[in-house]
Structure formats: structure tokens, C-alpha cells
Amino acid sequence: MSELSIPFATLPRTTVPAAGLEVTPLADADRKPLSKKEVSADHPTWCPGCGDFSVLALYFKLIEKRKMWHEKITTVAGIGCSSRFPYFVQAHGAHFIHGRALPFASGISLSRPDLHVFVFGGDGDAFSIGGNHFTHTARKNVKMTYVVMDNFVYGLTKKQTSPTSPIGFKSKTDIWGSTDRPINPLKQAISAGATFVARTTHTNPNHVLKMMEAAMDHDGFSFIECLSECVEFFPGAFDSSNPRKGGQFLEVPAEHDVADEYAAYRLADEPFPGRFGIFFQTQRPTKNANEAKLIADHRAKVGGLADWQILQKSFDRTK
Amino acid sequence: MSEVAAGPAPAGGQSKLTKINEAVIRIAGNSQDGIQAIGGFLARLAGRSEQEVMTFMTIPSTISGGPSIFQVRIGSGEVLSPGDEADMLLAFYQHSYEDHINSLKLGGIVLYDSDHITPKPEWLENYRHVGVAISSKTVEAIGGTGRDKGKNIFALGLLARIFDLNVPKLNKLIEERFGGKDPTVVQNAVTCFEAGYNHQLQDLLKTYQLQHAELKGHTQVVMNGNEALAYGLLAAGVRFGAGYPITPWSDIMELLRRELPKYGGSFIQCEDEIASISMAIGASYGGRVAVTGSSGPGISLKTEALGWASMAEMPLVIVDVQRGGPSTGMPTNIEQSDLNIACFGGHGDSPRVVIAPSSVEDCFYTAIEAVNIARKYSTPVLILTDQGIATRIEAFIEPDLKKICQDLTPDLTPIADHKPYDLKAPDGITRHVAPGTRIASGKYPVVTGLEHDELGHPTGSPKLHTAMTAKRRNKLRRLGADLPVPTTYGPNEGQVLLVGWGSTQGPLREAVDRFRSVGDAVSSLHIKYINPLPNGLDEIFKGFRHVFVVELNDEGLYGYGQLTSLLRARYAEPKIRGIHKCDGQVWKVKEILERVRAAMTPSRPS
Numbered sequence: 001m002s003e004l005s006i007p008f009a010t011l012p013r014t015t016v017p018a019a020g021l022e023v024t025p026l027a028d029a030d031r032k033p034l035s036k037k038e039v040s041a042d043h044p045t046w047c048p049g050c051g052d053f054s055v056l057a058l059y060f061k062l063i064e065k066r067k068m069w070h071e072k073i074t075t076v077a078g079i080g081c082s083s084r085f086p087y088f089v090q091a092h093g094a095h096f097i098h099g100r101a102l103p104f105a106s107g108i109s110l111s112r113p114d115l116h117v118f119v120f121g122g123d124g125d126a127f128s129i130g131g132n133h134f135t136h137t138a139r140k141n142v143k144m145t146y147v148v149m150d151n152f153v154y155g156l157t158k159k160q161t162s163p164t165s166p167i168g169f170k171s172k173t174d175i176w177g178s179t180d181r182p183i184n185p186l187k188q189a190i191s192a193g194a195t196f197v198a199r200t201t202h203t204n205p206n207h208v209l210k211m212m213e214a215a216m217d218h219d220g221f222s223f224i225e226c227l228s229e230c231v232e233f234f235p236g237a238f239d240s241s242n243p244r245k246g247g248q249f250l251e252v253p254a255e256h257d258v259a260d261e262y263a264a265y266r267l268a269d270e271p272f273p274g275r276f277g278i279f280f281q282t283q284r285p286t287k288n289a290n291e292a293k294l295i296a297d298h299r300a301k302v303g304g305l306a307d308w309q310i311l312q313k314s315f316d317r318t319k
Numbered sequence: 320m321s322e323v324a325a326g327p328a329p330a331g332g333q334s335k336l337t338k339i340n341e342a343v344i345r346i347a348g349n350s351q352d353g354i355q356a357i358g359g360f361l362a363r364l365a366g367r368s369e370q371e372v373m374t375f376m377t378i379p380s381t382i383s384g385g386p387s388i389f390q391v392r393i394g395s396g397e398v399l400s401p402g403d404e405a406d407m408l409l410a411f412y413q414h415s416y417e418d419h420i421n422s423l424k425l426g427g428i429v430l431y432d433s434d435h436i437t438p439k440p441e442w443l444e445n446y447r448h449v450g451v452a453i454s455s456k457t458v459e460a461i462g463g464t465g466r467d468k469g470k471n472i473f474a475l476g477l478l479a480r481i482f483d484l485n486v487p488k489l490n491k492l493i494e495e496r497f498g499g500k501d502p503t504v505v506q507n508a509v510t511c512f513e514a515g516y517n518h519q520l521q522d523l524l525k526t527y528q529l530q531h532a533e534l535k536g537h538t539q540v541v542m543n544g545n546e547a548l549a550y551g552l553l554a555a556g557v558r559f560g561a562g563y564p565i566t567p568w569s570d571i572m573e574l575l576r577r578e579l580p581k582y583g584g585s586f587i588q589c590e591d592e593i594a595s596i597s598m599a600i601g602a603s604y605g606g607r608v609a610v611t612g613s614s615g616p617g618i619s620l621k622t623e624a625l626g627w628a629s630m631a632e633m634p635l636v637i638v639d640v641q642r643g644g645p646s647t648g649m650p651t652n653i654e655q656s657d658l659n660i661a662c663f664g665g666h667g668d669s670p671r672v673v674i675a676p677s678s679v680e681d682c683f684y685t686a687i688e689a690v691n692i693a694r695k696y697s698t699p700v701l702i703l704t705d706q707g708i709a710t711r712i713e714a715f716i717e718p719d720l721k722k723i724c725q726d727l728t729p730d731l732t733p734i735a736d737h738k739p740y741d742l743k744a745p746d747g748i749t750r751h752v753a754p755g756t757r758i759a760s761g762k763y764p765v766v767t768g769l770e771h772d773e774l775g776h777p778t779g780s781p782k783l784h785t786a787m788t789a790k791r792r793n794k795l796r797r798l799g800a801d802l803p804v805p806t807t808y809g810p811n812e813g814q815v816l817l818v819g820w821g822s823t824q825g826p827l828r829e830a831v832d833r834f835r836s837v838g839d840a841v842s843s844l845h846i847k848y849i850n851p852l853p854n855g856l857d858e859i860f861k862g863f864r865h866v867f868v869v870e871l872n873d874e875g876l877y878g879y880g881q882l883t884s885l886l887r888a889r890y891a892e893p894k895i896r897g898i899h900k901c902d903g904q905v906w907k908v909k910e911i912l913e914r915v916r917a918a919m920t921p922s923r924p925s
Binding site: 038041042069070071072074076086087090091092093094095096097100102103104105106107108110111112114115132133135136287291294295297298299301302306307308310311312314315317318319 | 366367495538540541542546550556558559581582584585587590591593594595597598599600601604605609623624631717720721723724726754757758761762763764765766767768769776777
């Protein structure tokens with residue numbers, strides 16, 4: 001038999017409270033709601049006037065309003081301006097690689113049902129390099145909230161065409177104007193099987209908060225496209241949706257049936273500035289619930305056996 | 320097949336019983352004939368009889384059909400390789416017969432299906448030919464349907480007769496294998512087996528009996544390397560995995576998908592290789608080491624995320640079941656050409672651990688060790704196996720599962736304060752607290768791929784980048800110092816040291832035995848920990864005039880294969896040379912002997 005050079009007994013556990021630093025947990029009832037000060041961390045590195053500030057402020061507001069505790073929130077992002085998000089939030093967070101925030105977040109969500117996972121990112125991260133993951137996370141209906149801060153341009157790399165840039169947009173990589181048909185995030189989400197699809201804009205804070213709350217309460221993959229202006233590389237992109245700039249903020253019509261996938265798809269096809277609100281919402285078992293059921297069924301079958309005894313049964317069949 | 324004594328009274332009145340130490344049987348047919356099932360039965364039987372066994376198989380990379388072989392070597396003593404030459408060839412078709420006659424030793428037995436094979440007159444003299452109408456006799460035995468499904472079990476009956484195998488044990492194995500299906504299936508299998516066993520073999524002069532193994536007093540389990548590795552991960556306490564199908568890694572993900580729910584865990588099939596490593600890292604961040612894996616091309620796709628795990632110092636186990644490369648290469652053949660990508664694949668300086676198990680049993684223990692190294696050193700760990708070890712079946716002493724199995728439930732006890740990337744950590748190693756852990760200071764860490772400060776917040780500081788890079792490197796140096804120094808097989812000084820890694824340990828040791836049996840001072844050294852290397856190898860090299868690294872990969876532009884280059888770079892030792900091949904086949908012991916002797920000819924500088 002091989003000798004284990006590093007036997008288990010000598011190992012620390014995955015998480016190690018330093019000696020003497022253990023603290024007694026407070027009962028949640030005794031804790032006060034977190035203030036903005038307590039949930040904010042690094043000062044954001046965004047340009048002055050960036051739409052992302054508004055999304056961050058409303059995330060803080062959501063945490064405060066819904067009395068969430070630091071340790072129950074996990075904030076995940078990929079790469080991009082907006083993906084810097086986790087550094088600005090005083091909570092457990094992860095800044096992963098470009099385009100792969102969703103599978104990373106799925107790993108947390110599926111293995112830790114006690115946490116609420118929020119993912120923030122931009123349009124390049126979501127629909128270009130991460131396009132495949134967007135489709136499959138929606139299809140699997142992994143429980144999490146995904147807010148895409150859509151600015152129609154690559155900002156961190158300084159003005160290249162993004163998958164949502166409108167035709168004719170002049171960037172450093174399309175100096176004569178972009179010619180590729182832009183992705184429609186809402187249609188993409190609906191057809192991929194997302195169970196909550198909403199749209200909002202950074203210039204309407206109350207609406208952003210309302211959408212975030214509804215998304216958070218949704219049991220499944222909840223997706224919000226939040227228009228978030230890049231004042232540096234695409235200023236004025238969303239003026240036509242902003243009443244203060246002479247535009248129109250049109251909500252999803254009251255008579256729209258959010259359970260009607262085709263109606264949602266048609267609504268999502270309206271030309272810019274389009275509509276704001278919940279386009280589509282349905283209940284379908286989440287990946288989390290499906291896996292939990294699979295586990296419950298199997299656990300019932302193995303009865304009260306310890307893990308080693310389950311493995312022993314497998315080994316007995318190889319003798 | 321080494322005969323140990325003249326046979327006693329002839330069995331069955333016509334053929335003589337000869338006692339033998341070991342037997343190598345090659346079964347050749349097409350992939351849908353169930354020849355792997357025969358091999359599997361023989362291996363399981365050997366395991367139950369406390370004999371040693373090793374198998375070797377080739378499968379076509381086509382979707383259905385195509386020639387396939389299964390070779391099994393059963394022995395009463397130590398079995399180190401599947402055997403260079405077969406004592407018996409069981410051939411189902413003309414092509415099986417013609418393609419594999421060369422693998423048979425002179426005077427060996429060809430047991431062939433005379434319904435499909437016409438023996439070649441020129442081979443009749445060198446090999447003993449025993450023809451049985453296997454297909455038609457099978458149809459006759461089962462009756463009616465006119466199909467020869469079951470001919471593998473008929474042939475197993477023939478082998479049971481020739482090698483005087485334990486029939487009650489085999490019958491029990493057949494019942495276990497086909498039990499649970501339609502009762503007629505078991506009945507047909509038993510009928511086929513008995514028909515084969517009772518068939519009168521007119522042309523056979525002798526039957527054989529394997530010597531009883533020296534009883535070890537331990538129960539043996541019989542499985543292939545992929546199974547052993549997957550079970551090892553379960554024993555280690557891994558409860559989450561993610562992957563994407565690719566041969567030959569898929570077996571591991573299929574087994575984990577099937578088994579994990581029983582343990583309260585999940586294995587997720589992802590949309591691609593990148594998603595699967597990302598999801599596994601996410602789950603590791605969730606507090607419990609997770610696993611992902613793949614084979615060659617899939618590993619390439621995972622390297623960016625692997626770099627993140629190295630940078631963020633996240634525990635993770637990545638299995639690479641190597642196959643012939645590059646690109647789609649030879650997906651069902653053996654090769655050891657992913658060592659470089661395992662150790663160095665990726666951008667930037669991204670240290671990680673690489674371990675290569677040497678046997679099926681070692682796959683089980685290596686999986687546990689990989690998990691524990693990942694946890695202890697907060698690092699990604701790659702397990703390098705290969706197509707050969709993944710599919711070969713071996714018997715090994717049953718592990719004490721009660722003692723070995725680990726519980727890795729994350730600890731979410733609140734803590735006062737926490738800096739994951741603490742530069743003053745007493746052991747120099749990063750520790751993460753899982754999300755869900757309350758930190759009383761109110762300062763929460765971020766895990767990140769950006770260069771960071773001690774809390775994980777981004778920094779562009781030259782001083783911090785230098786310090787953090789050193790931190791990530793030094794913890795693995797520490798691991799290197801903690802690793803056991805391998806010992807040589809054979810004396811620790813002599814003329815030649817053969818260095819190997821991974822699945823080639825057995826053939827190399829058998830080569831050493833053969834060299835020593837003719838008086839050559841040859842020893843071997845097997846390196847399991849590839850990155851970091853254990854300390855002290857240079858001391859071992861000092862004891863030998865020549866050091867040959869024997870590996871299944873190309874000699875490369877400069878004449879040195881992948882481990883050879885690594886050892887030369889590490890020790891700047893000119894006497895380290897390489898013996899390489901990349902024909903997609905395992906090393907034959909004979910090949911190793913020839914290649915070493917050729918390399919030792921005086922015309923070569925030494």
C-alpha cells in the first residue's frame with residue numbers, strides 16, 4: 001500500500017480561525033442593518049459621471065433595505081470596468097477572469113445554497129467572451145442575480161466595438177462605423193431560457209432598486225440589463241431614454257403578461273430606447289433544486305450509511 | 320508462461336496438466352464483441368484468487384466497431400507489466416489472427432474461431448493452433464436466434480478449461496455481472512460458459528494450472544485507474560466537480576456524476592472546458608476543494624483559469640488523463656506529453672503542483688494526496704495520469720476506507736479578522752475563509768487574479784508584486800522540502816539509472832530485473848512528484864554513471880523529452896539523457912532493454 005506523504009491528521013481545515021481570535025456569533029435579531037459606510041470598501045476607480053456609480057449605490061441600498069449581512073452576500077465579477085465591482089463592496093467577493101464570472105458563480109451557488117450570489121459585469125464580459133456561459137447558465141437556471149451594466153462599448157480597453165454597440169458606432173476598431181448586428185441582451189436571455197429578464201437604466205435609481213429587489217426575490221437565474229453610460233467613450237448613448245436629457249423613460253406596459261414568452265420577445269424587439277421593467281418571468285425548477293432532489297433521493301436510498309460505508313459498498317462490488 | 324514443474328496426471332484423459340507461474344493472454348476481436356468483458360472477468364477472478372493481475376487494452380477511436388484487443392497477465396508473483404509476449408492469442412477474426420500473431424511467443428497457443436479464421440500454413444509450425452467453431456457453437460448453445468452474441472462468454476469457458484480456472488468463482492462473477500437484468504440473460508451467459516467449458520478440445524495437448532498465489536491475508540479489489548482515481552477523490556472528501564466530456568477522462572466524470580449524489584455532492588456537466596474549471600474553482604472558493612479534469616486539448620483550454628487559481632491561491636484538483644497529442648492527436652492511445660503544460664502551461668509565473676501516479680492503486684492514494692496538498696498549500700494540483708493507466712485493470716489490497724475517508728465540510732466559524740494573503744503568515748501559506756464566514760472586524764477579503772495586497776485588493780506596487788510572487792513560489796519550495804525523497808529500485812549505485820514517471824513504473828522495474836539477472840548494474844527511480852521535485856535527486860544521480868530518463872514522448876528539438884529537460888534544467892547534469900518514443904504504445908520491457916543497450920554502445924559519448 002502506498003504511504004500518504006501528507007496524512008490527513010496533520011492538515012488544518014480549509015478555513016482556519018487564528019488562535020484566540022474566535023468570536024461569538026451574534027443572533028441575527030441583535031444585529032443592526034448595515035449602513036452604506038459598512039458595506040462600502042475601496043473607492044471606485046470609475047471615471048467621474050460613470051453610470052456604474054449609480055448601480056453600486058443601489059446595491060448598497062438593496063443590502064441595507066433587505067437587511068442582508070456581510071457574510072451572506074457574495075459578489076462576483078469577471079473583467080471590465082463594471083467588473084471591478086467586488087472591490088468596492090465590503091463583503092466576500094471574487095474578481096474572476098474575463099467572461100467566466102457565471103460558471104464561477106454557479107460553482108458557489110450550487111455548492112453553497114445558504115448564500116445569495118450576485119454577479120456584476122459588462123456587455124463584453126456577458127455577451128462576447130462569456131456568451132456561451134450566458135446561454136448555459138440561463139438554460140440551467142442556476143440561482144443567482146446577474147446585473148449586466150451595458151454601456152455599448154469596451155471601456156476598460158478604451159473604446160473598441162462591443163457586442164451591443166449599435167450599427168454605425170465609431171470605435172477604435174470600427175473607425176468607419178460598426179457594421180455587425182448588435183446583440184439584443186433581452187432576446188438572448190429569453191431564448192436561452194432565463195426565468196427572470198428585466199431592463200433598467202442607471203438614470204432612474206428607484207427603478208434600478210425595484211428591479212434588483214424583484215431579481216433577488218426570484219428563485220432562479222435572474223438577469224437585469226442595466227443601461228450604464230460610459231461618459232468617456234460613448235457619452236450620450238442613452239439620452240433618448242432619459243427624460244432629463246429630453247428622452248422618454250417608457251415602462252413595460254401594465255397589460256404585458258410577463259409569463260408570455262412571445263410577448264416578451266416582441267416587446268424586447270422595440271427599437272431603442274425601448275421599454276423598462278420586467279419583460280419575462282416564469283418558474284422552472286432551478287439547477288440547485290434539481291441537484292438537491294437528486295441528492296435527497298440518493299441519500300434516502302443509501303439510508304443512514306456513513307460516507308466510508310457507501311464507498312465500501314462500491315469497493316465490495318470490485319472484489 | 321513459465322512452467323514450474325512437470326505436470327501430474329493428465330486431466331480429462333487426454334491433455335496433460337502443467338503448473339505455471341503466470342500467463343499472458345491476448346484477446347483480439349472487434350470492439351463490440353465483448354472482449355473487454357472476458358478480460359474483465361479474468362482480472363476479477365485473479366483478484367479474488369489473490370493473484371496479481373495487469374491488463375492492457377486498445378480501443379478504436381471510431382464510434383462503433385473496429386479492431387480492439389485486451390491483454391491480461393495473471394501471475395502468482397509480482398506482475399509489473401501487461402507482458403511483452405502473449406502465451407495465448409484468442410482470435411475472433413482473420414484480421415485479429417494476422418495482426419496479432421506477432422505478439423505471441425514462439426510455441427504459444429492460438430485459440431481461434433474456425434468459423435472466421437483460416438490458419439496460415441507457414442505459421443502452423445511455430446505456433447500451436449487450436450481451432451474451435453466459437454461462433455456457431457455459441458449459436459448452437461443458446462439456440463434459435465442465430466446470433467453469436469455470447470461468444471465471448473463461450474470463449475471464456477474455453478479459457479477456463481485450458482487454464483483450469485476456478486469455475487464456481489467464475490460462475491458467481493457471471494451471475495453478479497448479468498444479475499439484475501432479464502433472468503434469461505444470466506441463463507444464456509451461464510449456458511454459453513458451460514458450453515465452452517465442456518467443449519472437447521481435441522488439438523490441445525496440455526492444460527495449465529496457475530500456481531496459487533502466496534496468500535497475503537488481504538482482500539483485493541480490482542479496478543482500472545480511472546475508477547481508482549475517482550474513488551480516491553470521493554474518499555478524500557471531494558463533493559463537487561465539473562467537467563466536459565473528452566476521452567479518456569470521461570469515465571471519471573461519469574463515475575463521479577453517478578456516485579456523488581449518494582454522498583450529498585454534485586458533479587456538473589458544463590458547456591465547455593473553461594466553464595468546468597471555472598465552476599470547480601467557484602466551488603472551491605465556496606469552501607471545499609473541488610475537482611475538474613480533462614485530457615490534453617481540454618487542459619489547454621483550462622490554463623487561463625488555472626493561472627487564476629495560482630494567482631488567487633485557490634485549492635483545486637485538476638485531473639489530466641493524457642493521450643496522444645497534440646491537438647486531437649491519437650485520442651485512444653497512450654502518451655506522456657502533457658508534462659510541460661501541466662508544470663508550465665499558462666501565462667505569467669504561475670506555480671502549481673503536479674503529481675503523477677504510477678499504478679492503479681497509486682491513482683487512489685494520489686487523488687487523496689492531491690486534495691490534501693491543495694488544501695494545505697492553498698494551490699491548484701494537477702494529477703497526470705494517462706490513457707494506459709486509466710484503462711488498465713489491476714488488483715490491489717483493499718484500502719481501509721473507514722480510516723482513510725475524510726470529511727471536508729467547510730468551517731464557517733466566525734473570526735475576528737482575516738487577511739488571506741498575509742505576508743507574515745507563520746508558514747507563509749495563504750488561507751481562505753469561505754463566504755458565509757462572519758468577520759468581526761468588518762473587513763472582508765476579495766479573491767482575485769489581479770496582483771493584490773494582503774486583503775486581496777488590487778495593487779500596482781512593484782514591492783507587493785515581488786513579495787506576492789515570492790510567496791506563491793516559496794510555499795511550493797516548502798512543499799518540495801517536505802516531499803519524501805524517492806528510493807531506487809535496485810541498489811542506489813551502479814552503472815545505469817533508469818528514471819521514469821507515471822504509468823511506466825512497472826515495465827521499468829521489470830527491465831531492471833532483467834538487466835540484473837544477466838549481471839548488469841541497472842537500477843530505476845520513479846518520480847511521482849513532478850512539480851515541485853523532491854529534494855535529494857542529485858544525490859541519487861551521483862551514484863550512477865549514466866542516467867536515462869525513459870518517457871513516452873518526443874525527444875524534442877534539442878534531443879531531450881519533457882521530464883529529461885526538466886531534470887537537466889534543474890540539475891545542469893550532462894549525464895542525464897533521454898530514451899523516448901511516441902508510437903502510442905506502452906513500453907515493452909524488451910524495447911527498454913534494447914534502447915538502453917543501444918544508448919550504451921561505445922560510439923556514444925558518455
